[in-house]
């Protein structure tokens with residue numbers, strides 16, 4: 106997944122025409138290679154069930170081996186129709202705990218008919234690369250691969266091993282992540298390319314950089330109801346579709362209680378310096394007192410902050426009925442929750458049951474392999490390396506720790522006690538963010554500085 110926007114610039118409103126820094130081709134060779142890798146990756150539809158992850162892994166392997174990685178350093182572990190790729194960048198001290206750089210090769214499904222352009226044909230237009238996976242997560246995967254290749258060609262040798270781990274089912278089961286985390290359970294640190302990152306203001310200038318150091322717990326709940334049904338010309342008191350609709354309506358309108366953790370407190374305090382005075386006051390009020398309902402509600406009114414303030418649950422899928430002229434015999438729906446760390450899934454299920462308050466509706470938790478994970482500590486040495494890397498492209502940019510909506514591969518490492526930080530090198534405006542959505546895109550202008558950011562980060566941490 107890609108992080109939700111972590112802060113927003115409400116102060117400036119530049120006309121769109123002034124805002125675009127349209128760049129259609131990176132200027133550095135490594136940036137150009139990143140674009141090539143990204144285009145190649147978008148063209149391979151690594152959607153669950155299509156068996157294309159190994160195809161992408163093979164392309165990446167060829168590039169890495171061509172750049173000087175040995176065939177033994179790069180390996181693909183197949184798991185069903187998918188699998189995970191590891192590439193070991195050998196360091197001077199082979200016995201030191203490695204640094205893992207994490208990204209994912211798979212993407213969520215995209216229906217070509219709904220898109221303006223074919224989702225699996227990379228198109229560079231108006232300064233963006235369009236295509237499924239452009240931002241989630243093939244853009245950063247391409248940048249970090251280009252960075253490793255560039256460093257290898259330069260002959261740089263890290264003090265310890267750096268291991269690229271590209272998973273193959275992050276968007277679905279995360280089985281490859283679990284296997285990869287197990288195989289690399291001696292890691293000292295995980296740098297995840299799939300969260301965190303830079304936000305641009307409306308005029309395209311860098312506004313804030315977020316490091317993802319924790320995430321919400323992901324939870325899907327299946328709601329079902331059934332009914333004897335009958336002829337639609339003879340309706341009675343009960344109707345499965347109407348019963349389900351009423352339940353979903355309650356879920357959609359419900360607000361869970363606000364919460365604050367050390368990480369979200371740091372996030373709001375850090376973000377307050379970046380926003381207009383009114384919003385800043387609201388953030389500071391909430392950071393000082395999470396029971397300030399006025400502040401909690403004001404922040405929750407903004408899609409970019411509601412996930413940081415509380416658990417959220419929304420209906421995401423619904424089905425019911427079997428014929429246009431029959432009373433429905435069943436209706437079911439999926440409710441997707443992003444649960445604040447510290448609240449269990451069972452507690453949320455109990456809250457949903459209480460909220461819906463209809464014994465005709467059955468609520469069942471769907472186990473998709475995601476787990477609860479801990480917040481990672483912010484190591485000052487790592488943070489200063491990150492600062493060096495980010496400030497090269499955006500001097501003095503505020504770096505704010507944050508929590509994402511979940512779920513990312515990081516949780517499987519955090520669960521093993523390994524700190525994991527989301528440090529994407531993608532910078533974009535929130536309004537250009539279409540991860541999982543239609544017309545997903547990445548600004549071409551982020552590729553040159555993005556590759557450089559990865560290089561500086563890795564060479565500083567593992568110099």
Ligand SMILES: [Zn+2]
Nearest residue numbers: 106107241242
């Ligand atoms: Zn992702």
